[in-house]
Structures are given as C-alpha cells and as structure tokens.
Amino acid sequence: MIRPGHLRKVGVSGRGLVVALPYLWLLLFFVVPFVIVLKISFSDVDLAIPPYKPLIEWIGTNSLAIKVNFNNYAFLFTDPLYIHALLNSIKVAFISTLLCLVIGYPMAYGIARSAPSTRNVLLLLVVLPFWTSLLLRVYAWIGLLKANGVINNVLIWLGAIHEPLTMLYTPFAMYVGIVYSYLPFLILPLYANLEKMDWQLLEAAEDLGCRPWQAFYKITLPLSRNGVLAGSMLVFIPAVGEFVIPALLGGPNALMIGRVLWDEFFSNRAWPVASAVAILLLILLVPFMMWYQSVQARESAGAR
Amino acid sequence: MSNSAEPVKSTPWSDPTARPYVQIERVSKSFGDFKAVDDVSLNIYRGEIFCLLGASGCGKTTLLRMLGGFETPSSGRILIDGEDMTGVPPYERPVNMMFQSYALFPHMTVEQNVAFGLKQDRVPKSEIAERVATMLDLVKLGGFGKRKPHQLSGGQKQRVALARSLVKRPKLLLLDEPLGALDKKLREHTQFELIGLQDKLGVTFLVVTHDQEEAMTLASRIGVMDHGEIVQAGTPLEIYEFPSSKFVADFVGTVNIFEGKLIEDEPEHVRIRSDELGGTIFISHGISAAPEAIVWAAIRPEKIFMSTAPPPGADNVVRGAVQDIAYLGDLSIYLIKLPTGKVVRVTQPNTSRHAEAITWEQQVYLSWDSSSPVVVTR
Numbered sequence: 298m299i300r301p302g303h304l305r306k307v308g309v310s311g312r313g314l315v316v317a318l319p320y321l322w323l324l325l326f327f328v329v330p331f332v333i334v335l336k337i338s339f340s341d342v343d344l345a346i347p348p349y350k351p352l353i354e355w356i357g358t359n360s361l362a363i364k365v366n367f368n369n370y371a372f373l374f375t376d377p378l379y380i381h382a383l384l385n386s387i388k389v390a391f392i393s394t395l396l397c398l399v400i401g402y403p404m405a406y407g408i409a410r411s412a413p414s415t416r417n418v419l420l421l422l423v424v425l426p427f428w429t430s431l432l433l434r435v436y437a438w439i440g441l442l443k444a445n446g447v448i449n450n451v452l453i454w455l456g457a458i459h460e461p462l463t464m465l466y467t468p469f470a471m472y473v474g475i476v477y478s479y480l481p482f483l484i485l486p487l488y489a490n491l492e493k494m495d496w497q498l499l500e501a502a503e504d505l506g507c508r509p510w511q512a513f514y515k516i517t518l519p520l521s522r523n524g525v526l527a528g529s530m531l532v533f534i535p536a537v538g539e540f541v542i543p544a545l546l547g548g549p550n551a552l553m554i555g556r557v558l559w560d561e562f563f564s565n566r567a568w569p570v571a572s573a574v575a576i577l578l579l580i581l582l583v584p585f586m587m588w589y590q591s592v593q594a595r596e597s598a599g600a601r
Numbered sequence: 602m603s604n605s606a607e608p609v610k611s612t613p614w615s616d617p618t619a620r621p622y623v624q625i626e627r628v629s630k631s632f633g634d635f636k637a638v639d640d641v642s643l644n645i646y647r648g649e650i651f652c653l654l655g656a657s658g659c660g661k662t663t664l665l666r667m668l669g670g671f672e673t674p675s676s677g678r679i680l681i682d683g684e685d686m687t688g689v690p691p692y693e694r695p696v697n698m699m700f701q702s703y704a705l706f707p708h709m710t711v712e713q714n715v716a717f718g719l720k721q722d723r724v725p726k727s728e729i730a731e732r733v734a735t736m737l738d739l740v741k742l743g744g745f746g747k748r749k750p751h752q753l754s755g756g757q758k759q760r761v762a763l764a765r766s767l768v769k770r771p772k773l774l775l776l777d778e779p780l781g782a783l784d785k786k787l788r789e790h791t792q793f794e795l796i797g798l799q800d801k802l803g804v805t806f807l808v809v810t811h812d813q814e815e816a817m818t819l820a821s822r823i824g825v826m827d828h829g830e831i832v833q834a835g836t837p838l839e840i841y842e843f844p845s846s847k848f849v850a851d852f853v854g855t856v857n858i859f860e861g862k863l864i865e866d867e868p869e870h871v872r873i874r875s876d877e878l879g880g881t882i883f884i885s886h887g888i889s890a891a892p893e894a895i896v897w898a899a900i901r902p903e904k905i906f907m908s909t910a911p912p913p914g915a916d917n918v919v920r921g922a923v924q925d926i927a928y929l930g931d932l933s934i935y936l937i938k939l940p941t942g943k944v945v946r947v948t949q950p951n952t953s954r955h956a957e958a959i960t961w962e963q964q965v966y967l968s969w970d971s972s973s974p975v976v977v978t979r
Contacts, residue, residue, distance in 0.1 A: 505718035
C-alpha cells in the first residue's frame with residue numbers, strides 16, 4: 298500500500314498532485330491534439346488511410362528524413378477562397394458580437410438592477426436554454442423561420458404579410474442563430490461585472506448635474522468596460538470558428554471558415570490543408586484570447 | 602461640550618422676521634405601510650450647520666434624500682431659497698450631497714472627480730482648472746490631483762468627496778454621516794476643519810448623523826429625530842440642558858431619570874415624590890403640568906455632587922453605596938446604588954492627582970442643585 302509518507306519521499310505532495318491534474322488534462326486533450334494537427338498541416342496529401350504522408354520517415358536503414366511541407370499554407374494564400382472565408386467569418390463574428398451587446402447589455406443591466414429575489418429567476422431563465430442541446434435548439438429555429446414555419450404562419454394569420462418571407466438560409470437566419478446561441482455568454486460576465494457596481498455612484502453623478510442617460514454613459518459604461526470586453530470575447534472567439542449554425546441556418550452562401558474546414562476535411566479528404574486552416578484560425582484568435590485573459594485578470598484583481 | 606466653535610453668531614431662528622433659506626413644510630414619506638418621515642416641518646437659515654440627529658431608521662436619511670431629490674415626498678413640499686423643489690430632479694437642484702460611502706468615481710482621478718460637476722455645467726476649461734485647484738488646496742489635497750480614489754486613505758477620500766460637493770458652490774450642502782467612516786482622532790480633527798471650511802465658504806450645511814458628539818460639535822442647531830418626527834429642534838445647549846422629553850434627554854448625553862408624582866405645584870417651585878429615588882425632589886422653578894401628574898425629573902451625571910459626609914444645607918440629598926467605578930482619566934464615572942435599588946450615574950472630574958479615593962461598597966451622599974433637574978412630562 299502506498300502511504301502519503303512514501304509519496305512525499307519521492308517528491309510527490311498532495312498539493313503537487315492537485316496542481317498537476319489540470320496540467321495533465323491540458324497536455325492530453327489540448328497540447329497533444331494540437332501537435333498532431335500541427336504535424337499534419339506540414340504533411341503531403343496522400344491517397345491512403347490516413348490521407349497524408351508521414352512527416353518523419355526512415356530512408357533506407359540509417360537515415361531519418363524530416364519533410365516539412367509549407368505548400369498547404371502557401372495554398373491558403375493563393376486560393377482566394379480561404380482568405381475570403383476567413384474575412385467573412387470575422388465580419389459575421391463581429392456583427393454578431395455587436396448585436397449580442399446591443400441586446401445583452403440592457404438585459405444584464407436589468408438583471409443586475411432587479412430585486413435579489415427576481416434576479417435569481419432571471420438568471421435561471423438566461424441559462425435555461427443550456428439544458429437542451431445546441432443542435433436541437435438550432436433545429437428548432439428552422440421550424441420557426443422556414444417558409445411555412447411558425448413566424449410566417451403567424452404573420453400571415455395576422456394579415457401583416459400575404460406571402461411567406463424568405464428567412465431560412467439567409468444571413469438573417471444565421472445571425473439570429475448565432476446571436477440567440479451566444480447571448481448568454483455575453484450576459485453572464487457582464488452581469489457579474491454590473492452586479493458589483495455601486496449604484497450610489499449614479500446618484501452622485503445625478504447630484505453633480507448628470508441626467509440619467511449621461512450618468513450611464515459617464516459612469517456605468519466605463520466601469521463595466523471589463524465586463525463588456527470579457528462578454529464580447531466569449532461571443533467573438535467561438536463565433537469566428539462557428540460551423541453548425543451557418544451550416545444549418547445560413548444556407549449554401551454562408552461562407553465561413555469553419556465550414557471550409559469541414560469541407561476540406563470530410564468532403565475533399567484534404568487533411569493537411571484542413572489542418573493548415575485550423576492552425577491559421579488559431580493564430581488569428583490567440584491575440585483575442587490573450588486579451589480576454591488579461592481582461593479577466595484585471596477584473597478579478599478588482600482594479601478598473 | 603463647548604459651543605465656542607459655533608459658526609453662526611446670530612440666531613436667525615429666534616427672529617420671526619428672518620426668511621428661512623430652506624423650508625420643509627409638512628413633509629411625509631411612506632414606503633408601503635411604513636412612515637419613514639412623518640409630517641416634518643423645519644426651517645433652516647442661511648449659513649447654518651443644521652444637524653439631524655437620530656438612531657438608524659429614524660428617518661433622517663430619508664429626509665436628507667428628499668432634499669437632494671432622490672426621494673419624492675408623499676406629501677408636503679420643500680422650498681430652497683424660496684423656490685419650490687417639488688418635481689425638480691437631483692441634477693437641477695441647487696443642492697449637492699456628500700454621500701456616506703463618499704461615492705467617488707473609481708475610474709477617475711481626484712481632479713476629474715472634483716471637476717465632474719463643473720464639466721457637467723459646461724464651465725469654461727480654464728475656470729474649471731482654477732476652481733478645482735483652489736478647492737483641492739482648501740481641503741489640503743494640493744498634490745493629490747492625479748491619484749485615483751483607491752490610492753487614498755479614508756480621510757483623504759472624505760476630503761475629495763467634500764471638495765467635489767462644494768466646488769459647485771451649492772446653496773445647500775447635504776452631508777450624510779460625513780465623518781462616520783473615520784477613526785476617532787481623525788474625526789475630531791475633521792469636525793473642526795469642516796466648521797472652518799463652512800465658515801469660510803458660507804454654504805448652508807445639513808448634516809445627518811447618529812453620533813451625538815458629532816452633532817454637538819458641528820451644529821448651530823440640532824433636530825433630534827425619532828420615528829420619522831423631529832421631536833425637538835434647538836441649539837446644542839438647548840437640546841442638552843432643556844430637553845423636551847425623556848427621549849431627547851436620554852438620547853443626547855447620559856441622564857438619570859426619576860419617575861415621580863407632582864405633589865407640590867407652586868409658581869416658583871415644585872416638589873416631586875419619587876419612589877424610585879426614595880424621597881422627594883425639590884425644584885426651584887415652576888413647571889407646567891397638572892397636579893398629581895406623573896412626571897420625570899432628569900438629572901445629568903455631571904450635575905450631581907458626591908461626598909462622603911452629609912452636605913450641609915442641600916435641598917436634595919440621597920444616600921447610596923458605590924457599585925461600580927470607571928476611571929477615564931479626565932473624569933470618573935460612579936454607579937451609585939440607592940436603597941430603592943435604583944442605580945444613579947455620577948461623573949466627577951479628577952481635579953486632583955492625589956484625591957482621597959472613593960472605593961467600591963463605600964457609602965456616599967449624592968446632592969444636586971435645585972435648579973439642575975429638568976422636569977419632562979413625556
């Protein structure tokens with residue numbers, strides 16, 4: 298039997314184990330897959346299983362050849378499809394983030410200013426959609442948005458329109474899906490920030506001559522900056538690589554980088570190019586993630 | 602308690618022709634069934650430091666917030682400098698407030714905090730800079746303009762809050778527990794600074810506090826509040842020496858209260874029989890109460906003399922045993938147990954370093970001047 302005393306003798310402490318666990322997790326499920334993807338992105342395509350040539354190969358008996366292929370990356374910049382898809386993804390993610398902010402800020406503000414008893418109910422309502430799978434919820438939007446779907450039927454019944462509106466498989470439907478799915482990710486960190494706000498500051502601002510909207514603009518908004526940034530990053534970062542929502546709601550013209558990646562991987566079986574796309578996307582998003590991290594650190598340090 | 606620091610030398614409140622600067626006319630405020638402020642009428646005069654004194658929940662802060670425009674009176678109205686404030690929002694009132702929590706804007710420097718109100722009023726930039734600098738010098742924060750609030754001590758924050766509320770030169774400054782967050786030494790020091798500042802600027806102050814010592818030091822007049830009503834308003838001296846009720850006598854300072862029955866009611870003297878005291882109290886002035894009425898005689902601890910031998914020729918003498926002594930340095934507090942069981946509090950200044958000490962269990966005589974007790978009927 299191994300007793301704690303024995304472990305300590307070989308330099309293993311309880312604290313060390315606790316700290317090591319998350320690192321082990323990250324190593325296994327993040328670093329190792331990442332290295333594999335990176336490796337594939339530098340390989341040649343092959344008609345085999347798996348569909349790429351090995352990076353490291355024994356030539357003869359005594360020499361080891363490492364063949365690093367930059368063609369996959371070069372290809373991404375020669376075919377305008379990829380850059381186009383990437384820019385479009387950024388555009389869609391950016392607009393979705395803005396829409397989430399416009400809708401989510403008032404909601405977070407409202408929750409933060411409501412009575413503590415109703416606050417918990419409202420927060421529950423915000424996270425309630427998470428109880429159902431994302432896929433099901435996106436499918437539900439198809440039922441709502443399609444030509445003979447709920448929204449069109451209600452509008453026709455009300456007499457507001459005579460012919461069904463084309464909503465499904467348009468950018469509109471895609472934005473509806475993304476904003477709907479990611480809204481809680483913006484509301485929750487923003488709420489956490491606004492909830493700490495000292496509302497007496499607004500009274501002080503009004504006392505010094507601010508109308509309520511001026512007090513909001515000069516006090517609440519700057520003080521909630523970290524919450525806005527954190528929430529926006531939580532929407533923007535995953536939205537750039539979003540695949541499911543554009544594929545189901547956006548129709549064939551919704552050119553998103555996530556979709557390109559899927560097509561390369563499954564339809565073209567071009568694993569190396571797909572891996573290169575993944576790496577490029579990652580490089581693009583790392584600065585945003587770091588920004589998010591620093592915002593989070595500032596937020597928890599309490600300095601504004 | 603000294604009243605030498607009183608900034609208002611005249612007494613406009615006793616002059617019926619003087620026009621009050623702030624008029625609170627029959628103001629009430631209810632929150633649901635709870636009456637926070639109950640039919641309060643009050644006049645405050647220009648240049649006064651008026652203190653609303655009361656325990657927490659007595660309605661003093663609600664009254665202050667109604668003056669600031671943060672609460673709307675359920676009934677009654679408030680006039681400032683003759684102007685009806687009904688329906689005037691906080692940002693249009695000639696009033697500024699210093700919040701108990703100071704409410705400094707954490708994302709702005711000290712200068713930006715102080716300049717905030719002036720910027721809001723679109724005062725020219727050069728004038729803002731000048732007024733902010735003058736105000737910061739006045740509160741002795743000259744070199745602190747570029748700091749953020751979290752880099753300041755409690756006392757410095759308090760002075761920034763004061764500067765920020767004064768820089769707009771309000772007609773009335775509302776101060777909510779202005780010294781509550783400071784430690785005792787700093788509080789005493791700041792009290793006198795506040796009086797000096799008020800004197801220099803001539804702004805009318807309305808201070809809310811639960812600390813009677815603070816009220817006594819700062820105020821030209823005090824309004825004692827209880828259950829949403831102002832139970833007595835007057836100068837610190839009036840409040841202390843001539844309390845109108847048991848509540849005021851007990852709330853402001855400490856007091857010994859003896860319940861009794863009026864047995865002799867003459868125009869120039871009265872006699873009260875008190876079972877609590879175990880005797881009668883002779884008072885050398887008349888009072889207005891019905892004969893045989895239940896009244897209370899209130900005697901301040903410092904107005905009771907204590908001796909080991911019977912004092913000759915005193916009107917009011919009782920005997921008792923020393924139950925407890927608290928030595929405070931400048932004075933000592935004695936708790937004397939009377940034969941009736943009532944415990945009387947007596948304070949005596951320690952005038953001599955080698956006084957003959959009175960000790961526990963010792964039999965002593967208590968006496969007081971026949972003009973010392975205050976008789977209240979409620």
